[in-house]
Amino acid sequence: MSPDIDVLADRAWLCQRKVVHPEAVDPVSAFARHLGAERGLSEHTQRAYAGDVRSLISYERDRGITNLSDVTLSDLRSWLAAQSENGAARSTLARRVASVRAFLRWATRIGVIEADPSLRLVAPKLVKYLPGVLKQDQISAVLDVAAVAADDQDPVHLRDRAMLELLYASGIRVGELVGLDIDDLDFGSNLVRVMGKGAKQRMVPFGLPAATAIQGWLQFGRGQVVTGASGPALFLGRRGGRVDPRQVRTAVHQVLQHVPDAPDIGPHGLRHSAATHLLEGGADLRAVQELLGHASLATTQIYTHVSVERLKQSYQQAHPRA
Secondary structure, eight states: OOOBGGGOOOHHHHHHHTOSOGGGSOHHHHHHHHHHHTTOOOHHHHHHHHHHHHHHHHHHHHTTOOBGGGOOHHHHHHHHHHHHHTTOOHHHHHHHHHHHHHHHHHHHHTTSSSSOTTTTOOOOOOOOOOOOOOOHHHHHHHHHHHHHHGGGOOHHHHHHHHHHHHHHHHOOOHHHHHTOBGGGEETTTTEEEEEOGGGOEEEEEOOHHHHHHHHHIIIIIHHHHOOTTOTTBSSBOTTSSBOOHHHHHHHHHHHHTTSTTOOOOOHHHHHHHHHHHHHHTTOOHHHHHHHHTOSSHHHHTHHHHHHHHHHHHHHHHHOTTO
């Protein structure tokens, strides 16, 4: 008998933990646990993958398919087509293909289904967009605005200056920034220990301006908002809790409003800018890959396209026979 989608469970996971009533286990939740425990994916990725699988299960159930073994390649393609018709972006469809393939591969591996119907499921080809970046003089203006604002010694202004300086200096992700603790910093070597995607740890350098801004925050700002519940978190909100990504995005947008002609980018735009400026300054592509924590060099190579695009723009504007 083929397994019912509603009661599919990770048999290996259940056996290891001696779960008495496997039918009570949510299969998608079991899959999410597998992603975290065995593949080291973040909670955000686990939620995204689980949501994609639930979308597929709901779609198939509405079409009268309740057994996982009855799902075919044609069914999967039909689900994706429906997603596309509802306005899903190519990047969203690509992630959903990855989610469903991972789920069905996992179900096959633990013996729930005999054959994986997603083996020939192809993700839509992504259109590569050049990331929005700031010019070097715009970055200087942004950080100058943050520094002037911090002169009033307001803890939030001191924090925002430190966060912006560190984001640009290190190129770390906003999620990595908010997860930093005080002891992740080594001021002797100007290095910060970062926990990246897939729970991979790396050491990232930062410069003197960032070090000065962070020390200013620690010396004059953090003590104004710290509480007994703050713990070791490096950056705090006004009420003493660990800063969250939304607060970081707000800080970036507010400062950019004071820089004429600067694109309204978010924290990730500072990461893009840092990578682009490193390559423009002659940094080795492999070194930039390691700095950013990219698993694939192909991901880092998009910044070379940004540099070339800027070169072409300068050529068009300056060369008399362009």
